[in-house]
Amino acid sequence: MEAVRRNKTAIGTIFCADYGLILNKVDEKNLITRRDYNNLKSINGEDIWGHVIALVDKIMSKGDATCEAFLNLLQTDDDIKSTYPELKNIQWRATIPLTQPVQSSSEDHFDGMSQECKRIRRDEQYELLSQPTGLCVIINNENFLDMKQRSGTNKDAQSLAEVFTWLGFRVLMCKDQTKEKMDRALNCFASLSDLSQLQEFDVKEWSGSTFVDLQGDPKHGDAFICCILSHGEKSAVLGIDGEPLCIKQIIRTFKATRQSALVSKPKMFLIQACQGKGIHRGVLLKDLQTDDCHTLSIPEEADILVATATVEDYVSFRHKIDGSWFIQSLCQELKEGCLRGEDMTTILHRVNSEVSQKEASIHPGEQKQMPEVRFTLRKRLVLSPRTA
Known part of the structure; x- marks a missing residue:
């Protein structure tokens, strides 16, 4: 080998x-x-x-x-x-x-x-020279008004915060947002034109080994990452009020314009949610839950990568304690692949392979999951660990 x-x-x-x-x-x-x-x-x-x-x-x-x-x-x-x-x-x-x-x-x-x-x-590689590398924004919806609690999502948020901090990003999190607040928060992060608006969203920042109050004004670097952990429905993620926010609209919020600080810079969206209700016959293991969500259409804008937990029409699985298959596999593969200098698409191939081999049923082969990656990146996106 x-x-x-x-x-x-x-x-x-x-x-x-x-x-x-x-x-x-x-x-x-x-x-x-x-x-x-x-x-x-x-x-x-x-x-x-x-x-x-x-x-x-x-x-x-x-x-x-x-x-x-x-x-x-x-x-x-x-x-x-x-x-x-x-x-x-x-x-x-x-x-x-x-x-x-x-x-x-x-x-x-x-x-x-x-x-x-x-x-x-x-x-052929994006230049990532800024300190920090950029912002990593996590929308972590756990407690819904009229829907099931998303147990295990805090484990996903912590794992994402740890690995992207290691990769040089400044990690910020908004917890339990309604549809309207998600929309306004993402617009605020896209422009960073009125930082006083961030107070509305109770933004937390990863520091050491926990999330603390925001430590100063955020600014964009050479890359941007948005992680959305939530329930969903067709083409959308849900706020804690059960209202849908279109995934295409989320991505277009960060569309490159002449005024945008993210023009020509890679923007990666990681979405832990289902893309349908389809599931094979079998007995679902008691510690696994699903996040309902459907179809995703990637916009035509360049420099975007969208990775979803599952392909169209099927559910994705999340352990109530250990977190979701997709996010946990992604974080582990980032730790290994980034040390080898691999680009994000190569790393995500291994995530696809690892997740596809997992079983959610006591009967092998009956309940599976297959993540999907779509992108309009013009260059290779290589993330590297940053020394303190």
């Missing part, structure tokens, strides 16, 4: 020449399941690089034996060797058993290829 991980960038760059061939080859050799194949064949909203990295990550997730078989395939299959001749320039670890020896080349050539790849990828 280490040989694949160590050469992941080089492998990914080479496979971009013909993704279909390598996907079919690993399928023929039974290195992935048919379900893996179908998922990897078409990842919604992704480019070739994203597909390739998702395939390599899937191979690594299957352990050392699969990785060894994968490396052996790369170096012995005639179609692969002729389609990807650059593979011969990669020096694999000698401990990996091979049917045929690998043709070696100069380290200078491989180092040059690696440096060029890094340079190209830096040019």
